[in-house]
Amino acid sequence: MRNRMVIVATAAVVAGLVGGAGAPARAKASGGGGSDRTAVRCAGQTVDTAAKIRYRTETTIDAPLRTVWRIQTDVERWPSWQNPVLSSKRLDRGPLRPGSSFRWTTSVPETALNPATTLVVTSTVRQLQHQRCLRWDGPAIGAGLRIDEGVHVWTFTEVDGRVLVRTEETWRGAQVEQDVAFSTAALRAGLETWLAELKTLAERECETDRR
DSSP, rough: OOHHHHHHHHHHHHHHHHTTTSOOOEEEOSSSOGGGGGGOOOOTTTTTOOOOOEEEOOOOOOOOOOHHOHHHHHOOOOHHHHHTEEEEESSSSSSSTTOOEEEEEEEEESSSSSEEEEEEEEEEEEEEEETTEEEEEEEEEEEEEEEEEEEEEEEEEEEETEEEEEEEEEEEEEGGGGGGGHHHHHHHHHHHHHHHHHHEEEEEEEEHOOO
């Protein structure tokens, strides 16, 4: 019972792992995990289809594809537009590419059940097609919270001068799997907020450029 309470106390923070907590400003959900047939794919690869925790969503951004892609792939800039991200550092140099790794952090506040800590996420890019898609995976580790493996896929498609962004993520780990419904809800909040923040920044930059 104590382990389940730790999940409940900290799972809201898990949303910070994927970009923020709270209601999204303008992102629109596409119906949860969905089937493997409609899974988000990059270079033919998708999420961990056997994972118990899985969510997919999408939004349309009124900005050029190059702008959306630049913001998303400039991982060291994430803290400037994703409030829960404390730091983000590339572990290699040059353009983001398959094999690139980056380490980013988000804070976990103290509760009655766990100490204040920093969740450390190490992500490795597995697939990347320029201005088309991204796929990365890796663990997230902090006191009182651990995701053994997250797999995250993104696609970017131009539609009538705008960009359709689709994303899907899965989690594995004994701790988060103790309450699949709650962990999935946390994942959903994080993904939709990430999309909303990406949309807000890209459209704001686009509007500034038009002036």
